[in-house]
Amino acid sequence: MSMELIKPGINLDFVGKIKYAVAFSAILILIGIGSIIFHGGLTPGIDFAGGSIIQVKFSKNISADQIRTALKSTKLESSIIQQFGVNEFLIRTSESFSDQKMLAANVEQPLTTAFNKDYEIRRVEVVGSKVGADFKRKAVIAVILSWLAMLIYVGWRFEFRYALGGIIALVHDVAITIGAVSIMNMEFTINILAALIFIIGFSINDTIVVLDRIRENVKLNPKKKLNDIINISINQTLSRTILTSLTVFLTVLALYLFGGAVIRDLAFSILVGVVIGTYSSVYIACTIVLLFENLKLSKMKGKK
């Protein structure tokens, strides 16, 4: 007897619960937008805003306040200091330290005065504001082009109404993931951009599987109502939708827990994206397909 997560004959009424799903998604998106407004916009990382990050590791217990005190009356006085692991901190400032002597004068000297040599500068990243603005533009283009590419591909392989459903689901996933990033008060870094693009490429997969089955079932039962066909198709593919997401979830979870602080933001965003993407493949994508169909039907009725 083989393992079965979902019993073969399952017949849950997904289509009947669509309005709850729409409400649920709307609430999630609104919470995300609320958080972004509350935080005064997304916090862009230095890749997009320009600025400097200095990662310092101490060989003894140090608090962020001690570092702040040490950096008093330097150019880093108003920098953001955040814990980044055990005795490890990120010092972040909007200033771009392109000048060679700035780092020595504003970080090394004050830290050495306060903590002797009990620290190590492990990473320095400096991005000029011009480059930052450039990256910002490229990030937006990358996300939009990814959506468009998916729209075109799915539209070509299936039908336009299917593709539209898939793409709206992807926009939905990206919106909720960005909301989650804001709620966690994380910086929007280039890692998160990579996560979003991964989500776009991955989340469409489940949608394709469902759409593929819908198309197959439409061919097999041309007389059946689309509502029923969609419901049957979702049920038939439910186990693989969940299983395929589960395996990816497991790997991202490992990445989140063991991959280290440098890529934790990437792992976090993909974790959120995979869960939301699975849900949206079932609900959002199919909702839009149905919506389109009903729109078409009512138009036809109107003509008669």
Add this chain to the structure above:
Amino acid sequence: MFKSLKIRISITVIVCLAALYFLIPTFISDITSPWNQFLPKEKIHLGLDLQGGMHLVLEIDTDKALEAMMERTSNDLKESLMESKVRFRNVEKAKGATISLELTDAAGKTALEKVLKDSYPDLEIASSTPRDSGQFVTLKINDKRAVDLKKLTVEHSLETIRNRVDQFGVTEPEIIPEGDNRILIQLPGIKDPERAKNLIGKTALLEFKIVDEGNSLDEALRGNIPEGSIIAYGTREDKSSGQKGRVPYLLKNKTLLTGASLETAKVQISDRFGEPHVSIKFNAQGAADFDRITNENVRKRLAIVLDGVVHSAPVIQERISGGQAQITGNFTMDESRDLAIVLRAGALPAPVNILEERTVGPSLGSDSIRQGIMATIIGTILVVLFMIFYYRFSGAVADLAVIINIFLILAVLAIFHATLTLPGIAGMLLTVGVAVDANILIFERIREELRTGKTIRLALDTGYNRAFITIIDTHITGIVAAVFLIIFGTGPIKGFAVTTIIGLSASLFTAIFVTRVIFDYVTWNFNIKKLSI
């Protein structure tokens, strides 16, 4: 596709062995001869985020190079106009890369045009307006030539920076032009990033100028700078208090000699104080010029100016014929060594700005490798266990395919000298999760077919065939998205896209082809009543 099982098994085995072959240098570091001559040389190249090092993006200020050129040209033009007896006044470099001058009589413009045509083919008249009895003229470089000059400036800068980095002694540096006027520099394993940055970014324009002793320095400091002179500063350290101060000098504007006339530069330790200084030797032309200059200016002071800072201004005691000179000025050993390098490599034709800098220390790099490998192993084990738990024997087949996939990704990275970064490791791990999805799609379909009562062989056939096109779809979408990340991403994050693309492509082979070979082998050779799936 290939019907013959034997051929398919051979393909699988050959691909696996080839992958392992290309990975030998990565996994086994010391292979003694004579064996190593049969093996590939290339290890997997680790990104700077994993091995530590510095990533710099420089912008070459090509406009400044044009302006400097126009500054020199304006001086030459003055002389040419005098020689040609054109009446003019106020030739000077104006805003941007232009020269402005006033022609004082009506025939001036034709005469100027002739001078330009004969001696300055790069210049053209941008505008001319009548003024008094003559004309006010603005000159500019013609557009095509300006583009060429900018290009040349970038090439020259690239060359100079390459020279400097080579002499500094970095293993496997990467110096690549990016866009119109940017240079990407990757320096693995740099210990002192500040020093490296200083060495690369220094313009290192060495100039020799005569100190203007005919005019009053105090008067000049009050704002009355005499025509043809400039104020420059040097630093002086008070030996007793250790305090540094600025010392002003009034210099003749005309540069008599530059670092371009150097043959070589090296560090020497002075006999008296044991302080390092840089000793320079001029090339033949430079030595002759230096001989003439010192001869003409005996008893005057000669200022040695580096990037606008006066390093010393010794009195010329007598004519110097050997073509040798020294640059002194409170250098540490490292500073004088670096100065010698930049002087040997030559000056940058234009100032550079650092647009982007990312430095990762070696300890963070090795932490990242450790954590990345740890996450990959744990994540892979989770997926492997889940697949065996859920699909039993079939799950194990999919697991084998996924493990082959990991080796294929690494082998392709090694073969194409691609760089493995921390996000790259993350991409590899995610690919593990996505690659088994193809098998899940196949297996679920097979289960469905089996439930309808089909035979194992038929269920396998239908399962693979039906799932095939869906798997192609899902892989293509993943690859397309990753391509956008390569196009628009930067630095280590591109590694994420690279491993994802390789992994997804490899998964088409491992998850579809390899697993099918195993299933066919098992079902054709053993009389299986029930498929463990």
